[in-house]
Amino acid sequence: MALLLFSLRHVPDDEADDIRDLLVENQLNFYETNAGNWGISMPAIWLSDDQQYAKARGLIDEYQEQRRITLQEEYQQLKQRGEEDTFFKNLWRNPAQTIVFIAAMILVIYISIKMVFEFGL
Numbered sequence: 001m002a003l004l005l006f007s008l009r010h011v012p013d014d015e016a017d018d019i020r021d022l023l024v025e026n027q028l029n030f031y032e033t034n035a036g037n038w039g040i041s042m043p044a045i046w047l048s049d050d051q052q053y054a055k056a057r058g059l060i061d062e063y064q065e066q067r068r069i070t071l072q073e074e075y076q077q078l079k080q081r082g083e084e085d086t087f088f089k090n091l092w093r094n095p096a097q098t099i100v101f102i103a104a105m106i107l108v109i110y111i112s113i114k115m116v117f118e119f120g121l
Contacts, residue, residue: 003053005030006060008043015067019045022063028056 008016023030029048035041047056078084091098 002046005047006045
């Protein structure tokens with residue numbers, strides 16, 4: 001019976017490619033499912049052989065730990081150089097988009113509060 005090994009929902013393409021390469025390099029039998037035409041199905045990597053699950057899970061966990069460390073180091077370097085994204089840098093680069101998002105948030109909050117008071121709660 002197939003086992004869910006790795007969900008691909010909201011996973012960056014480079015990470016998904018690395019996971020696929022890792023499984024192929026270690027000769028683990030797997031297959032993929034996609035999100036379908038409407039994006040409601042389960043995009044994932046499934047392991048065909050139950051006996052290989054522990055090995056595959058260990059390889060993926062080790063890869064993700066290394067990836068986490070690498071990305072944290074890159075972020076710290078960006079932060080030290082002052083190149084990390086902040087609210088004010090985003091406002092400077094994309095003022096219209098930032099203002100539209102803020103206006104949308106304010107509108108949602110206003111409508112939510114207004115509805116509460118209209119219904120007398």
